[in-house]
Amino acid sequence: MDLLPISDVSESAGRGRYRRDVSEQPCPASAPTLFTWEFATDPYPAYAWLREHAPVHRTTLPSGVEAWLVTRYADARQTLADNRLSKNPQRHSESAHARGKVGIPGEQRADLMTHLLNIDPPDHTRLRRLVSKAFTPRRVAAFAPRVRELTDDLIDAFAARGEADLIHEFAFPLPIYAICDLLGVPREDQDDFRDWAGTMIRHGGGPRGGVARAVKRIRAYLAELIHRKRAALGDDLISDLIRASDHGDHLTENEAAAMAFILLFAGFETTVNLIGNGLYALLRNPGQRARLQRHLEEAEEGDEGLLATGVEELLRYDGPVEMATWRFATEPVTIGGQHIAEGEPVLVVLAAADRDPERFADPDVLDLSRTDNQHLGYGHGIHYCLGAPLARLEARTALATLLRRIPDLQLAAEPDDLRWRGGLIMRGLRTLPVTWGK
Numbered sequence: 001m002d003l004l005p006i007s008d009v010s011e012s013a014g015r016g017r018y019r020r021d022v023s024e025q026p027c028p029a030s031a032p033t034l035f036t037w038e039f040a041t042d043p044y045p046a047y048a049w050l051r052e053h054a055p056v057h058r059t060t061l062p063s064g065v066e067a068w069l070v071t072r073y074a075d076a077r078q079t080l081a082d083n084r085l086s087k088n089p090q091r092h093s094e095s096a097h098a099r100g101k102v103g104i105p106g107e108q109r110a111d112l113m114t115h116l117l118n119i120d121p122p123d124h125t126r127l128r129r130l131v132s133k134a135f136t137p138r139r140v141a142a143f144a145p146r147v148r149e150l151t152d153d154l155i156d157a158f159a160a161r162g163e164a165d166l167i168h169e170f171a172f173p174l175p176i177y178a179i180c181d182l183l184g185v186p187r188e189d190q191d192d193f194r195d196w197a198g199t200m201i202r203h204g205g206g207p208r209g210g211v212a213r214a215v216k217r218i219r220a221y222l223a224e225l226i227h228r229k230r231a232a233l234g235d236d237l238i239s240d241l242i243r244a245s246d247h248g249d250h251l252t253e254n255e256a257a258a259m260a261f262i263l264l265f266a267g268f269e270t271t272v273n274l275i276g277n278g279l280y281a282l283l284r285n286p287g288q289r290a291r292l293q294r295h296l297e298e299a300e301e302g303d304e305g306l307l308a309t310g311v312e313e314l315l316r317y318d319g320p321v322e323m324a325t326w327r328f329a330t331e332p333v334t335i336g337g338q339h340i341a342e343g344e345p346v347l348v349v350l351a352a353a354d355r356d357p358e359r360f361a362d363p364d365v366l367d368l369s370r371t372d373n374q375h376l377g378y379g380h381g382i383h384y385c386l387g388a389p390l391a392r393l394e395a396r397t398a399l400a401t402l403l404r405r406i407p408d409l410q411l412a413a414e415p416d417d418l419r420w421r422g423g424l425i426m427r428g429l430r431t432l433p434v435t436w437g438k
């Protein structure tokens, strides 16, 4: 399957608004095959077909689990906020969860089940309120200088070389060191985290044994760290999670460990992929990239302008979370005219919804200045991403710093030769080779 012809807004003509017109894309004539390597490389033509012909589509996932895929924007937004759909895997009609086919590998064995993405109100309301007291926008804003320092250190390590793999040397280490610093993991232990996170990301779509072992190690480490911090609270997020209280209510040690784990898990690969997919999209859209670089040269300190709208557009255009996490019908429901029985799993395909021509003008065009851009890249409803301010900070800092310091970056591989990781939920490149100064 060919890659989508990725066009630049400056090169596109005759752009209408809010049309269901898929004629500009190579939309397959018949039902597409999902979950192949070709699909992973470019799932958008298949999603265009589903939106048009089977907007709520029952499929068998590579794990053998049957699930409904929701692909239109309006249905997706409604489904994400529908309280008849539970996040609790025990509501699944099959025992797939017990067989380790649903959810984060290893979370069950490591006793990390009770985290925000697996629970419903009132438990979710209680835990989210407590964590929101610790993980505040103020804490994230105060973290900005450290993110800049981390970004510069990573670029220093390869800047003189003239070539790099931007996934392994840049997009991958930045979020892991950032979240470790924020949580309060001592610097001398952060390379262990880097290794465990590397196992999670390398094997995320493959054999689950290695990931389960890494999750178990992270769990054991966090339990020990929380125990130590309880004795000597510091100025870090784990200490604040321990301190956080709401009308006398506190997180238990188990809840604090599950919370630290989900912050790490939800905040790591997502951000790797936002930086990776974002840089790739910029490298393939020279007109948009030149606009952003001009903005970065001319903008006053603190004027984020095109950088801010641009990062949102990169999230919409090729975001890191291809599908939202599992949801299960707690009663018979109808979505987009399709009947779904109690206990059946539903996956909202954010990547498909965010390219819906009913919602976005010229959805397949990257337009960094797009303002009418209520994308679903961070989800919607009560499970809306808790880490969005941190993700924005990291992505803006990473893209701006790299493009300022190495303005002549060039992609050093043919797009067809790049490989995407095959996971279900996340969408991201395995490598992103670049050169400069040549």
Ligand code: HEM
Pocket: 080, 116, 117, 128, 179, 262, 263, 264, 266, 267, 268, 270, 271, 274, 319, 320, 321, 324, 325, 326, 376, 377, 378, 379, 380, 382, 383, 384, 385, 386, 387, 388, 390, 391
């Ligand atoms: C570009 C980066 C990110 C993207 C695209 C992203 C996306 C998302 C999405 C789509 C959801 C909702 C999932 C669902 O409803 O099934 C979510 C939830 C969540 N995210 Fe993020 N995320 C990012 C970064 C982060 C970071 C940096 C953190 C924290 C350090 C974080 C923490 C969370 C948490 C804790 C939840 C669960 C919230 C809840 O259930 O109440 N995320 N994220």
